[in-house]
Amino acid sequence: MKRVTVEAERCAGCRQCEMVCSFHHTKTFSPESSRVTVIKDDRLGLDYPLMCRQCSDCPPMDACPAQAITREEGIIMVDWQACIGCGVCVEECRYGAVKLHDDKALVCDLCGGEPQCVARCPTGALSYTESPEFTETPWEAFDRLKEEWGMHG
Amino acid sequence: MARIYGYAGSLLRIDLTNQAYETERITEAEMRGYLGGRGFNAKRLYDEVDAGVDPLSPGNKLIFGTGPLVGTMFPTASRFNVSAKSPHTGILGDSNAGGHFAPEMKFAGYDQIILEGLSASPIYVYVEDNHVDFRDASSIKGSTVFEADGFIKGELGDRRVQTVICGPAAEKGVKYGGLFANQVRVASRTGMGTVMASKNVKALALRGTGLVEVAEPDGFERMTLKLEKEIRAHEQYPGRMRMGTTRILMMANEAGFLPTRNYTSGVYEDAHMVSGERLAEEYNVKNRGCFACTIPCSRVYSIKEGPNKGLHGEGPEYEALGSFTSRIGNNDLELALKAIDLCNQLGLDVLTVAGCVGWAMELYEAGELTAEETGGLELTWGNMEALQELIRLIAEREGFGDVLADGSVEAAKRLGRGMDRTIQVKGMDLIMADPRGLKGFGLGYAVASRGGDHLRSEPFLELSDDPEIGERMFGVPESTLRLADRGKGRLVSYFEDWNAVIDSLEPCKNIMQNMMLLPFERAAEALELTTGLRVTPEEMREAGERIITLERMYGVREGVSRADDRLPSRFMESPLREGASSGTVVDMDLMLDEYYAERGWDPETGHPTPETLLRLGLGSAVKDLP
Numbered sequence: 001m002k003r004v005t006v007e008a009e010r011c012a013g014c015r016q017c018e019m020v021c022s023f024h025h026t027k028t029f030s031p032e033s034s035r036v037t038v039i040k041d042d043r044l045g046l047d048y049p050l051m052c053r054q055c056s057d058c059p060p061m062d063a064c065p066a067q068a069i070t071r072e073e074g075i076i077m078v079d080w081q082a083c084i085g086c087g088v089c090v091e092e093c094r095y096g097a098v099k100l101h102d103d104k105a106l107v108c109d110l111c112g113g114e115p116q117c118v119a120r121c122p123t124g125a126l127s128y129t130e131s132p133e134f135t136e137t138p139w140e141a142f143d144r145l146k147e148e149w150g151m152h153g
Numbered sequence: 154m155a156r157i158y159g160y161a162g163s164l165l166r167i168d169l170t171n172q173a174y175e176t177e178r179i180t181e182a183e184m185r186g187y188l189g190g191r192g193f194n195a196k197r198l199y200d201e202v203d204a205g206v207d208p209l210s211p212g213n214k215l216i217f218g219t220g221p222l223v224g225t226m227f228p229t230a231s232r233f234n235v236s237a238k239s240p241h242t243g244i245l246g247d248s249n250a251g252g253h254f255a256p257e258m259k260f261a262g263y264d265q266i267i268l269e270g271l272s273a274s275p276i277y278v279y280v281e282d283n284h285v286d287f288r289d290a291s292s293i294k295g296s297t298v299f300e301a302d303g304f305i306k307g308e309l310g311d312r313r314v315q316t317v318i319c320g321p322a323a324e325k326g327v328k329y330g331g332l333f334a335n336q337v338r339v340a341s342r343t344g345m346g347t348v349m350a351s352k353n354v355k356a357l358a359l360r361g362t363g364l365v366e367v368a369e370p371d372g373f374e375r376m377t378l379k380l381e382k383e384i385r386a387h388e389q390y391p392g393r394m395r396m397g398t399t400r401i402l403m404m405a406n407e408a409g410f411l412p413t414r415n416y417t418s419g420v421y422e423d424a425h426m427v428s429g430e431r432l433a434e435e436y437n438v439k440n441r442g443c444f445a446c447t448i449p450c451s452r453v454y455s456i457k458e459g460p461n462k463g464l465h466g467e468g469p470e471y472e473a474l475g476s477f478t479s480r481i482g483n484n485d486l487e488l489a490l491k492a493i494d495l496c497n498q499l500g501l502d503v504l505t506v507a508g509c510v511g512w513a514m515e516l517y518e519a520g521e522l523t524a525e526e527t528g529g530l531e532l533t534w535g536n537m538e539a540l541q542e543l544i545r546l547i548a549e550r551e552g553f554g555d556v557l558a559d560g561s562v563e564a565a566k567r568l569g570r571g572m573d574r575t576i577q578v579k580g581m582d583l584i585m586a587d588p589r590g591l592k593g594f595g596l597g598y599a600v601a602s603r604g605g606d607h608l609r610s611e612p613f614l615e616l617s618d619d620p621e622i623g624e625r626m627f628g629v630p631e632s633t634l635r636l637a638d639r640g641k642g643r644l645v646s647y648f649e650d651w652n653a654v655i656d657s658l659e660p661c662k663n664i665m666q667n668m669m670l671l672p673f674e675r676a677a678e679a680l681e682l683t684t685g686l687r688v689t690p691e692e693m694r695e696a697g698e699r700i701i702t703l704e705r706m707y708g709v710r711e712g713v714s715r716a717d718d719r720l721p722s723r724f725m726e727s728p729l730r731e732g733a734s735s736g737t738v739v740d741m742d743l744m745l746d747e748y749y750a751e752r753g754w755d756p757e758t759g760h761p762t763p764e765t766l767l768r769l770g771l772g773s774a775v776k777d778l779p
Binding site: 012015016019020022023026028029030031033039040042043045047120122123150151 | 226260299302303312313335336337362363364365366370374381438439441442443446448449451453456457462463466467
């Protein structure tokens with residue numbers, strides 16, 4: 001299926017994705033209301049945007065006590081009416097792609113098929129393409145790049 | 154009153170002495186008059202830190218300011234200014250940096266944060282939205298910038314906290330300690346880190362969970378999309394993406410104004426060995442950007458083999474790269490990276506270190522400084538082992554390092570010789586462009602409100618060497634010829650006003666000014682779409698002029714006059730002997746006369762006239778004229 005994929009080696013950590021996501025969904029600017037969150041290691045110069053990968057198995061969906069996480073037309077969605085803000089989904093997602101904001105779970109909704117973060121990413125670190133599931137965690141990506149680029153500590 | 158968007162509308166005043174804090178509203182008049190960031194800071198500093206205050210006393214204030222565009226998706230709007238009276242120069246201290254600190258100020262709800270007084274014990278200050286925590290920092294006293302950043306984020310348990318940190322050099326009282334955001338985004342000039350350290354504060358940490366709203370979301374979005382498109386289509390885009398500002402090094406060398414061996418030459422024979430091109434080809438592994446950047450021009454490098462294997466870091470930009478290569482006669486790129494990394498860890502301003510060391514090396518080579526006086530260090534051109542050791546000594550204020558720790562002017566005073574070889578204006582060591590090859594830049598250094606520096610004006614259009622541009626924009630064809638002296642008063646005052654606007658709205662000057670993307674007309678449009686405040690392009694420029702003039706008055710109140718607006722004598726007396734900028738010197742008086750006339754300042758004293766102050770709404774400063 002089509003999903004947003006990340007090339008960590010290209011992410012410049014500018015967080016424009018956060019701003020664009022926040023604006024698209026709320027018309028305001030706040031990292032807190034963005035469904036993508038960039039994690040950064042300033043010592044190593046590594047950056048990674050955390051966001052939903054549309055996994056075929058979705059532990060947050062399975063674990064949600066309110067059944068608020070569903071798949072609609074193949075896309076993982078949160079029903080805010082049902083969401084009780086317990087945060088179990090945040091714990092369960094192995095890619096750190098879910099967060100709570102105003103006691104509701106926030107997950108990428110692919111902007112209805114035209115993800116704005118992808119459109120505005122300045123380095124092409126994000127793509128929205130037909131691709132197989134990728135399972136490298138952000139932390140594994142950092143380790144891989146550290147190794148590849150000879151950076152330690 | 155209509156609601157004003159974009160701005161947070163508040164400043165946070167933190168009293169370190171009493172561990173208290175309060176917020177104050179920022180008025181619409183201040184927004185219109187001073188725009189934000191640098192302008193807000195200039196106004197606050199002028200009003201609150203009077204003449205005669207010792208920069209390292211509790212009476213000095215450390216002021217952080219950011220602008221209305223920051224904390225949005227406006228391309229490159231990521232910057233803050235930090236201002237105080239400078240311990241390095243004794244006049245206006247002010248420095249600007251990017252990264253992610255400034256937007257966090259906005260998300261926390263502040264356009265400005267002021268640290269005042271003196272903490273009784275070592276602390277760092279943690280601001281979380283509307284709460285301020287004064288936290289014990291005794292365990293990180295004297296630690297490096299990198300260590301302190303790791304400690305603070307670990308202790309607070311939140312990696313999204315943003316910090317500005319001073320290094321151990323500042324804590325030892327070195328007069329040119331910088332303030333470091335995201336570890337390597339440095340507000341490095343004029344000793345702002347030293348001011349923070351003098352208040353017993355190691356760092357200011359921030360976390361904001363609020364939001365920024367703009368006045369016209371749809372129009373604002375259209376404007377940002379248009380700007381992003383223009384940036385990508387710009388002829389400078391590929392070079393900046395590949396090399397950042399290090400692209401300048403080879404250009405400067407070809408044009409013959411690359412400062413070499415403490416400005417004794419404008420051509421470095423080994424420039425190709427230390428170029429941005431070589432850095433990109435052999436060492437860079439990825440790009441990094443400041444917040445909301447469309448053209449992330451910072452680069453991460455890693456040395457994967459050889460004796461320096463394992464060294465990695467971010468940057469450097471041109472000024473630091475040139476500082477530790479051509480300026481001191483060093484052709485070993487890796488050792489330059491190593492020295493820059495050390496300065497970053499210790500919290501030193503690379504330009505000033507290079508200014509002091511370049512000066513000392515020139516004296517040493519001329520036989521005017523002995524190994525006995527340097528504690529055995531052989532300060533020959535390019536001796537990087539000696540440089541590495543000297544950086545440590547400066548940071549510790551030990552031995553010959555102590556002599557250099559107050560800047561080149563104080564060092565010359567202490568030695569009792571070599572003042573004629575210091576390369577500084579008003580005590581601040583110059584940047585990496587020889588003014589004999591860039592006359593307008595030279596004028597800019599001479600009159601800059603924070604001392605010898607290009608970023609107040611940066612009149613890059615003279616690099617075009619196209620007289621038609623000069624004729625069209627300034628009515629003087631020579632104004633845009635880099636080796637000409639005429640017309641530079643008008644060129645420089647235009648660029649100073651423009652940069653004051655950019656530094657106050659707080660996007661990136663490299664992009665919005667150097668790439669000519671945010672002229673006054675568009676700056677006015679951006680302000681209106683963001684905040685709802687309607688100002689004309691003329692009012693926008695006038696705000697820039699007001700900021701420049703108030704900053705000038707800050708200097709005037711401390712005793713600055715025409716006599717201080719001077720370049721080092723070699724630029725006015727000795728032409729360069731080789732390269733594409735050889736054979737000319739700077740006609741300082743001609744340029745100053747033009748500049749003061751343009752500004753409406755007194756040509757004898759260089760002071761703004763009462764009429765000029767009144768015209769700009771600065772009537773209350775008239776009483777401060779000598």
